[in-house]
Amino acid sequence: MPKKNAFYAQSGGVTATINATACAVIETARKHRGRIGKVYAGRDGIIGALTEDLIDTSKESAAAIRALRHTPGGAFGSCRYKLKGLEDHRPQYERLIEVFKAHDIGYFFYNGGNDSADTSYKVSQVAHKLGYPLVCIGVPKTVDNDLAITDSCPGFGSVAKYVATSIREAGYDVASMARTSTRVFILEVMGRHAGWITAACGLAQDKEGEAPHILLFPEIPFDQEKFLAKVEDTIRKHGYCAIGVSEGVRWPDGKFLSESGLRDAFGHAQLGGVAPLIAQLVKDKLKQKYHWAVADYLQRSARHIASKTDVLQSYAVGKAAVELAVKGTSGVMPVIVRKPGKRYRWTIGVADLRDVANAEKMMPRDYITADGFHITAKCRQYLEPLVQGEDYPPFRNGLPDYVKLKNTAVPKKLATSFKI
């Protein structure tokens, strides 16, 4: 296979470690100069490819690329922009191939969640039909931990470590204040459909009685009476009550407890604000003083408390993606495989994009206790390895020293433009 340039793009919500994957893709590509020419990144994800707005990563120093490993956010910009069905929207896919052809791109690396795996798969199909040689690799990433096949998702371990650390710390705070002031603390976390992040809060509880006392999962319909009784019982027993709640928790009729009304480009409701709603309930029905926090973007960008395991895995999938590509393997996604045995060990495996695309991995019911308010030992066993190890960024002047790349544009070659 002749030497070709590569295209890399970040998709969907970013994470504390997606740039570690970008770092791996670029560093590994630079080690295969015989096969891979330049790595072009899409400015703002796949939109960069559609609009021929490419970033030349070869203009970045080795030190700058290395610093991506410890920098949160998406260094080249990401987007919520889902390529639609092949039948009705073929021009989008053909446009991608047109741009790739113009820039001699033979490798397509798409770093995202289920939607992105689907896009990667469709792009590989179109390239094949058009007879354009393109190696298409999906690279996993999502804080939601809901990708199929992979044992865990790069980005999740770090948000898990953040939320568990945060609710443990807040628990110490509330416990101190409970005698005369706050008795109920509510932390709202992400996870629209799958309760993985909510479950991760549960890791903070080493012993019965410790925070968090109650978890509210999107998988378990919200039972107001049962919840309030549990809060009262917890305060009676332990003096205070710390609650982790998913943004996606729903009433028994399936409606989200709180919707902000906005929808993102994928048509998902933009949620937020369940914590104040739960707080209001606690105040109205139990007359207890409360505090609430909404972690929002803080949780998925908290690179300062990233899981070392997660950083290693995020890097490993990027490296594996390039190694698969130079071997000519297409239509796949490198995944994390948990090895059997008591001690946690992992390796990189390979999944077909078709099998990952648009599937959602839900929490097994036996990861949630029978009463629906906490995680089981089995869940803890699954989650615990993912938050192991610290990987602190360098600090400068008291704050994490993150990199901003130059993001130099590649000169356009096409006379045509494309409207998003």
Next chain:
Amino acid sequence: MPKKNAFYAQSGGVTATINATACAVIETARKHRGRIGKVYAGRDGIIGALTEDLIDTSKESAAAIRALRHTPGGAFGSCRYKLKGLEDHRPQYERLIEVFKAHDIGYFFYNGGNDSADTSYKVSQVAHKLGYPLVCIGVPKTVDNDLAITDSCPGFGSVAKYVATSIREAGYDVASMARTSTRVFILEVMGRHAGWITAACGLAQDKEGEAPHILLFPEIPFDQEKFLAKVEDTIRKHGYCAIGVSEGVRWPDGKFLSESGLRDAFGHAQLGGVAPLIAQLVKDKLKQKYHWAVADYLQRSARHIASKTDVLQSYAVGKAAVELAVKGTSGVMPVIVRKPGKRYRWTIGVADLRDVANAEKMMPRDYITADGFHITAKCRQYLEPLVQGEDYPPFRNGLPDYVKLKNTAVPKKLATSFKI
């Protein structure tokens, strides 16, 4: 002076480093066994003294006390319970002396903010009038950084480091998402009357264009039109806009933008929920997509990202308190003194409790830019040293390993009880 026991209590909202002060008080007292017998801590602060609910810290191992240095929250419990005026509520003060007498307590260490300095001062007055020899020392603590005389307040540097780190990290996230999704991010932080914590967010901005772009201070009346114009302008220039907002921001008529309706025992309104209100404005008036976070207790318990300078200072005031006490100095508070010179150096000084009591140190107007939306170079110069250095707690099983003390009760000696 004969050997006497000591009483130590934590007061008001706790911090990530108040236990570092407790650690210092106990460790230093243990070094002065000739003068100080046991250190008794008040369970839930001053309430523990009033109700004769004392904790015998001598039952704790040296390792457990040492671990307080890296443990957030208040290890013995705190309370929001203000002793009222001497004239009308003398029995409270007399009760304190009765309990101290029963337990042979000759040293009173009260670890808190302005209210606590006031209480310490009154207790010293009553003890004097009753002819009971009692050394009274206030020990500074507050995330609000609003104590008079001391250059900075133990606990503040760590919340400052947390909020600056958080808004920097979220800024990287929003910048990545701005093309097709979130353009405005709002982080709500604490600071009811003084904008010190809001100002600390500003440290994250190294260069123009970086997050945070806008700060909303409690000192500056909220001007909706000017604010919305600034948001629009920021998005036009930089593509996104990150905003740090104080929970205490007010309309021009002095009303808080958001009040939850609850009031704490000091009569302060319990605030929270300004961020969603600002978000709503941004959505309604500018049609921009937003995300918002409310850090709440996370910010003041985030021991995992504590400022080393703050930890050192929190320890130093506790140590100095005991050293002042064994010298017989009463009615004072050890404070942080910034030494003159370009390089930041600090030492411990001594202030009269009378001068600290109930005073509030506001942000100087020249710490806020003329337009009211950011901090000045002068403010940065003041704040920057306070967030320097990291002081990571030990981790166990992927999470910070904090200590829970045994908190063994001291047997009661009084037949009388006291109703709170």
